[in-house]
Amino acid sequence: ELRDRLNGAFKKILGRGKLTERNISDSLREVRKVLLEADVNYKVAKEFIARVEEEAIGREVTQSITPGQEVIKVVYDQLVELLGGQPSPLRPTRGSKIMLVGLQGSGKTTTAGKLAKRFNSQGFKPLLVPADPYRPAAVDQLRILGESLGVEVYSPTKGEDPVKLCQRACNWVQSSGFDLLILDTAGRLHIDEEMMEELRQIKKAIAPEEILLVADAMTGQEAVRVADEFEAKLGIDGIILTKLDGDAQGGAALSMRAATGRPIRMVGVGEKPEDLEIFYPDRMASRILG
Amino acid sequence: VLGRPAIDEAIWEKIEEALMLSDMGWEVTTKLLDGLKERVAQGELNDPSLLIPALRERLMAVMGDGKGFDLRPHSKPWVIMVIGINGTGKTTTIGKLSHLYHRRGYRVLLAASDTFRAAGTEQLSLWAELSGADLVKNIPGADPASVAYDALEAAIGRGYDLLIVDTAGRLHTKVNLMEELKKIKRVLGKRLPGSPHEVLLVLDATTGQNAISQAKLFDQGVGITGLVLAKLDGTAKGGIVVAIKEKLGIPVQFVGTGEGIEDLEVFDPQEFLNALFE
Ligand SMILES: Nc1nc2c(ncn2[C@@H]2O[C@H](COP(=O)(O)OP(=O)(O)OP(=O)(O)O)[C@@H](O)[C@H]2O)c(=O)[nH]1
Numbered sequence: 308e309l310r311d312r313l314n315g316a317f318k319k320i321l322g323r324g325k326l327t328e329r330n331i332s333d334s335l336r337e338v339r340k341v342l343l344e345a346d347v348n349y350k351v352a353k354e355f356i357a358r359v360e361e362e363a364i365g366r367e368v369t370q371s372i373t374p375g376q377e378v379i380k381v382v383y384d385q386l387v388e389l390l391g392g393q394p395s396p397l398r399p400t401r402g403s404k405i406m407l408v409g410l411q412g413s414g415k416t417t418t419a420g421k422l423a424k425r426f427n428s429q430g431f432k433p434l435l436v437p438a439d440p441y442r443p444a445a446v447d448q449l450r451i452l453g454e455s456l457g458v459e460v461y462s463p464t465k466g467e468d469p470v471k472l473c474q475r476a477c478n479w480v481q482s483s484g485f486d487l488l489i490l491d492t493a494g495r496l497h498i499d500e501e502m503m504e505e506l507r508q509i510k511k512a513i514a515p516e517e518i519l520l521v522a523d524a525m526t527g528q529e530a531v532r533v534a535d536e537f538e539a540k541l542g543i544d545g546i547i548l549t550k551l552d553g554d555a556q557g558g559a560a561l562s563m564r565a566a567t568g569r570p571i572r573m574v575g576v577g578e579k580p581e582d583l584e585i586f587y588p589d590r591m592a593s594r595i596l597g
Numbered sequence: 598v599l600g601r602p603a604i605d606e607a608i609w610e611k612i613e614e615a616l617m618l619s620d621m622g623w624e625v626t627t628k629l630l631d632g633l634k635e636r637v638a639q640g641e642l643n644d645p646s647l648l649i650p651a652l653r654e655r656l657m658a659v660m661g662d663g664k665g666f667d668l669r670p671h672s673k674p675w676v677i678m679v680i681g682i683n684g685t686g687k688t689t690t691i692g693k694l695s696h697l698y699h700r701r702g703y704r705v706l707l708a709a710s711d712t713f714r715a716a717g718t719e720q721l722s723l724w725a726e727l728s729g730a731d732l733v734k735n736i737p738g739a740d741p742a743s744v745a746y747d748a749l750e751a752a753i754g755r756g757y758d759l760l761i762v763d764t765a766g767r768l769h770t771k772v773n774l775m776e777e778l779k780k781i782k783r784v785l786g787k788r789l790p791g792s793p794h795e796v797l798l799v800l801d802a803t804t805g806q807n808a809i810s811q812a813k814l815f816d817q818g819v820g821i822t823g824l825v826l827a828k829l830d831g832t833a834k835g836g837i838v839v840a841i842k843e844k845l846g847i848p849v850q851f852v853g854t855g856e857g858i859e860d861l862e863v864f865d866p867q868e869f870l871n872a873l874f875e
């Protein structure tokens with residue numbers, strides 16, 4: 308528990324007074340260790356600690372708390388700020404097009420169902436578009452989800468090119484009373500140039516209002532690179548972190564936000580359509596710090 | 598001595614960064630570095646150029662002691678159970694494994710024990726077709742253990758060489774889902790003592806330290822005989838398997854290198870370390 312470890316590190320400091328570079332170096336090492344164990348990217352953690360040090364040095368330790376607590380407070384506040392400060396939930400407008408992208412198995416198709424349920428209950432009339440012709444039974448998966456939610460799923464022709472499918476769906480939406488398009492794409496590697504080009508083509512064809520990177524909360528050090536490349540090669544508007552119902556501390560959240568500056572909008576907290584929540588920076592900060 | 602580069606703090610930092618970025622984790626990284634520093638202090642290593650080979654040697658000792666996955670079934674039917682958290686690549690790996698065995702002339706039966714996830718059975722059914730395997734399945738919501746049981750009965754009755762059981766993805770922290778997994782294993786073992794002969798945990802190579810928790814809890818629950826490290830064709834190095842081998846002694850049997858039916862390789866520690874040190 309970070310609090311105890313930092314208090315331990317500070318036992319050696321007699322009296323109170325100011326936080327100095329010397330007396331906080333041990334506690335900063337402890338914090339760095341906690342961040343790395345929580346899967347925060349190595350370089351992101353380094354920069355973060357430097358920022359914390361800058362912020363902490365010279366602070367007066369007030370009578371009521373220990374130096375360790377003061378450092379924790381700085382770390383926590385910096386973390387919350389870096390994670391976005393305030394929640395920034397997904398608030399689409401009528402006629403919006405939401406496009407889900409990400410690595411294989413991150414939870415895009417399931418999340419598409421969750422978004423459909425959420426906005427359906429908010430009075431939208433969503434259309435789900437299964438733009439993954441590659442994965443065996445991917446279209447079936449989204450179709451079954453849609454059926455269970457009473458949400459329409461667009462029907463691709465067998466093996467239809469995703470770009471053409473999206474254009475077709477987009478044209479159809481405008482004339483048929485749907486006011487929200489949720490587009491599920493195939494999982495792909497950020498380094499697969501052909502597949503990244505496919506995403507660019509879809510973006511060019513339908514100009515989605517919201518491109519969301521769906522990422523696994525337990526992603527390790529590579530989180531920075533993945534987010535970086537999706538942002539650089541495609542451009543993303545936000546992030547959805549999935550599988551937060553597990554025991555992963557979720558340092559990937561900090562890594563991805565730090566790498567792209569994009570807000571983490573929502574989090575997946577289970578396998579059912581109702582398991583979608585708004586992302587709260589303060590809750591995530593507490594989770595990362597354990 | 599003049600002109601020989603020193604092993605200084607900058608070098609240690611570079612090595613620490615490389616190991617950390619590969620997802621080996623703080624504990625394993627620190628242990629490896631301490632080991633190297635000790636050897637430097639003893640005078641065994643006195644040049645920076647000796648550090649990486651020494652590190653590689655140490656890692657080879659951790660990862661390379663296995664005899665490699667023995668692909669031959671030792672009894673009939675040989676039962677392989679595939680487990681892991683959501684989305685790691687279990688169903689796809691089974692398709693690849695099935696193909697691997699089919700190519701070697703074995704008759705393979707697959708059990709669609711993921712009766713929970715949308716189109717879980719349909720997905721495996723397609724892989725059965727692609728790999729020349731037969732499939733035992735049931736309707737969505739059916740008891741996964743009963744599907745496994747029916748499949749084992751069929752495997753025994755119709756003389757299949759291999760039975761591979763697909764299970765639903767589940768988080769290791771969900772006690773009731775872990776109980777369901779134990780039940781599947783129990784039911785198999787009761788019908789055919791000694792089965793399942795292999796329990797493979799499929800890990801996503803992009804996963805960070807949580808993989809250790811996954812391995813620990815799945816091992817405690819049903820016992821893991823080996824790991825499949827999937828999605829190693831991405832940019833992640835999969836260093837988590839070093840931590841898992843160090844702490845839990847569980848070896849990597851296979852590596853997934855893509856989404857195609859041929860994209861499965863038997864684990865080669867040399868290859869793995871080559872990629873790690875690239
Ligand atoms: N526990 C948990 N499981 C989740 C969550 N989100 C998705 N899943 C599960 O993760 C697995 C993968 O989800 P999919 O929706 O198929 O992932 P995907 O990104 O569409 O996969 P590809 O299309 O193959 O790239 C499934 O078993 C889902 O039920 C979550 O928030 N929590």
Ligand SMILES: Nc1nc2c(ncn2[C@@H]2O[C@H](COP(=O)(O)OP(=O)(O)OP(=O)(O)O)[C@@H](O)[C@H]2O)c(=O)[nH]1
Binds near residue numbers: 686854
């Ligand atoms: N690039 C790459 N993708 C893979 C690999 N193995 C599996 N995948 C992809 O990962 C995604 C998830 O694979 P699945 O086989 O559905 O995973 P799963 O563990 O069965 O998922 P659940 O049953 O939902 O828990 C699919 O898009 C696969 O094509 C691999 O080795 N490399």
Ligand SMILES: [Mg+2]
Binds near residue numbers: 417491492493
């Ligand atoms: Mg999908």
Ligand SMILES: [Mg+2]
Binds near residue numbers: 688689717
């Ligand atoms: Mg599966």
